[in-house]
Amino acid sequence: MISGPVVLALAVVMQGGSARSEPSRRSQPSDARARDPWFGADKLKHFFVAAFTQTVAYSALQAARVRHEQAIAGAWGVTAAVSVAKELHDRRATGLFSMRDLVWDAAGAGVATALLAHARRTEPSDDPAATSVVSPVARRATFFRVAGR
Numbered sequence: 001m002i003s004g005p006v007v008l009a010l011a012v013v014m015q016g017g018s019a020r021s022e023p024s025r026r027s028q029p030s031d032a033r034a035r036d037p038w039f040g041a042d043k044l045k046h047f048f049v050a051a052f053t054q055t056v057a058y059s060a061l062q063a064a065r066v067r068h069e070q071a072i073a074g075a076w077g078v079t080a081a082v083s084v085a086k087e088l089h090d091r092r093a094t095g096l097f098s099m100r101d102l103v104w105d106a107a108g109a110g111v112a113t114a115l116l117a118h119a120r121r122t123e124p125s126d127d128p129a130a131t132s133v134v135s136p137v138a139r140r141a142t143f144f145r146v147a148g149r
């Protein structure tokens with residue numbers, strides 16, 4: 001279940017929020033700053049698409065038997081490349097390369113990484129008893145029965 005503060009934060013982001021910080025005048029022209037607020041539906045999309053890209057890249061690397069730490073690093077590389085490519089496309093199409101979008105992309109990838117930090121592939125054991133659903137007591141009884149033949 002989603003808690004109240006999370007719902008409130010999502011509502012502020014989706015509505016454009018009034019908690020906008022003052023943009024730097026050196027970063028973008030004034031008309032581009034007006035088209036690129038810190039909060040809004042576009043930023044939420046960037047957050048979730050980056051998180052999705054991070055998890056898919058990590059999963060693909062894990063499926064290829066890449067170690068956990070290397071899969072996390074590789075997923076960061078893929079997510080960063082996709083995010084920057086999207087902004088380069090936007091720059092050609094609309095004239096705006098948004099650092100704010102990249103900040104939201106990094107936030108989404110960071111949250112996905114925090115969730116993936118505890119995900120580790122477990123290798124199947126060579127011991128068939130270790131993967132069975134049989135209780136340890138029943139396993140010992142089976143062992144003694146087979147060994148006592």
